[in-house]
Amino acid sequence: MADHDDTLPQDLPGLRVRIDAVDRELLALINRRAALAHAVGEIKKKEGSPVFRPEREQQVIENLKSINPGPLKNESLAPIWREVMSACRALETPTRVAFLGPAGTFSEEAALNYFGSSIVRVPCASIDEVFRATSAGSADFGVVPVENSTEGAVARSMDLFLTTPLNIVGETSLLVRHNLLRLREDLQGITAVCAHPQALGQCHEWLSQHLPGVERRPVTSNAEGARLASKDPSLAALASTRAGNEFGLHVVAPGVQDDPRNRTRFVMVADPLKQPLPAPSGVDCTSLVIAVPNLPGAMHDLLVPLKDAGVSMSRFESRPARSGQWEYYFYIDLQGHPDEPRVAQALQVLRAKCSFFKLLGGYPLDRH
Numbered sequence: 001m002a003d004h005d006d007t008l009p010q011d012l013p014g015l016r017v018r019i020d021a022v023d024r025e026l027l028a029l030i031n032r033r034a035a036l037a038h039a040v041g042e043i044k045k046k047e048g049s050p051v052f053r054p055e056r057e058q059q060v061i062e063n064l065k066s067i068n069p070g071p072l073k074n075e076s077l078a079p080i081w082r083e084v085m086s087a088c089r090a091l092e093t094p095t096r097v098a099f100l101g102p103a104g105t106f107s108e109e110a111a112l113n114y115f116g117s118s119i120v121r122v123p124c125a126s127i128d129e130v131f132r133a134t135s136a137g138s139a140d141f142g143v144v145p146v147e148n149s150t151e152g153a154v155a156r157s158m159d160l161f162l163t164t165p166l167n168i169v170g171e172t173s174l175l176v177r178h179n180l181l182r183l184r185e186d187l188q189g190i191t192a193v194c195a196h197p198q199a200l201g202q203c204h205e206w207l208s209q210h211l212p213g214v215e216r217r218p219v220t221s222n223a224e225g226a227r228l229a230s231k232d233p234s235l236a237a238l239a240s241t242r243a244g245n246e247f248g249l250h251v252v253a254p255g256v257q258d259d260p261r262n263r264t265r266f267v268m269v270a271d272p273l274k275q276p277l278p279a280p281s282g283v284d285c286t287s288l289v290i291a292v293p294n295l296p297g298a299m300h301d302l303l304v305p306l307k308d309a310g311v312s313m314s315r316f317e318s319r320p321a322r323s324g325q326w327e328y329y330f331y332i333d334l335q336g337h338p339d340e341p342r343v344a345q346a347l348q349v350l351r352a353k354c355s356f357f358k359l360l361g362g363y364p365l366d367r368h
């Protein structure tokens with residue numbers, strides 16, 4: 001094996017010869033892996049079972065982390081293997097992924113992070129359109145934002161979970177860095193800052209301090225804001241550097257979000273008839289939405305079965321039921337998979353106590 005010599009060359013050309021030799025071995029190995037994945041794909045085709053198995057991909061990465069001898073860092077393994085598995089998956093079948101477009105949005109970045117780059121991208125004009133494309137079958141998966149660490153829940157996504165039959169099959173969380181982007185290189189003469197309302201909220205303090213009195217114009221996505229700013233020098237956008245590059249804009253001010261740790265959590269949605277719930281991966285999340293009868297102690301009665309079963313809640317969010325009666329839907333994330341006995345037990349008791357109950361999904365937690 002080319003890299004197993006104890007004595008390393010001490011010169012650049014010598015080391016590069018060795019790297020080339022290792023790359024040839026890697027290429028042969030990755031192709032062997034791809035051939036195996038292709039064979040798995042043939043079996044799945046015969047069985048009619050889904051190609052994408054997030055719990056298996058998670059296990060592959062966790063197994064490798066547990067045996068990684070280094071010097072490669074453990075956090076480098078996930079992005080590498082996600083790309084390898086994305087390319088292998090593409091040999092089995094194309095993965096069509098809908099997200100809030102155009103190119104350059106954080107939703108697109110979340111889609112690429114999660115599924116790797118060997119996907120067919122289906123950019124959509126709105127979150128509603130992402131749900132529609134996935135329900136109608138023009139995409140296999142949809143990627144939608146559900147919560148932001150500064151601005152909280154993404155209401156539109158939450159409401160659409162109720163009215164569409166889609167399940168949640170995965171999640172990923174992104175560090176979201178907004179930049180003030182523009183055709184000009186300074187802050188002079190800006191008449192409006194165009195961005196998604198969430199981004200305007202996440203940069204509220206910076207805008208008040210540096211561009212007081214300037215109009216904040218909500219648009220359908222940050223990349224759409226960047227597109228508008230690329231047509232009019234008096235406009236600025238709040239968006240990623242990727243969006244800036246896409247539309248030829250300057251970064252006038254980098255990292256203008258009020259919280260430097262600003263993160264957005266995205267979930268992957270799919271049609272349950274085509275993509276069943278992922279099997280337990282070992283570290284999973286269960287998402288559900290419920291309503292309780294408007295009676296004293298109803299909420300307390302719901303929490304007791306969770307405590308009794310030893311199930312922790314990692315998210316609790318409410319949305320108005322739109323009945324005009326001060327009734328609410330509660331969105332709950334539990335630690336564990338719906339097939340784990342203690343979670344299954346808690347869900348069974350909850351189901352019996354709720355006036356409305358919908359299991360949204362059980363899926364591997366984002367551990368990267």
Ligand SMILES: O=C(O)C(=O)C[C@]1(C(=O)O)C=C[C@@H](O)C=C1
Binds near residue numbers: 056085086
């Ligand atoms: O193990 C499988 O089911 C495969 O299809 C192989 C593979 C992989 O490349 O390792 C590819 C796609 C799946 O999402 C999971 C894993």
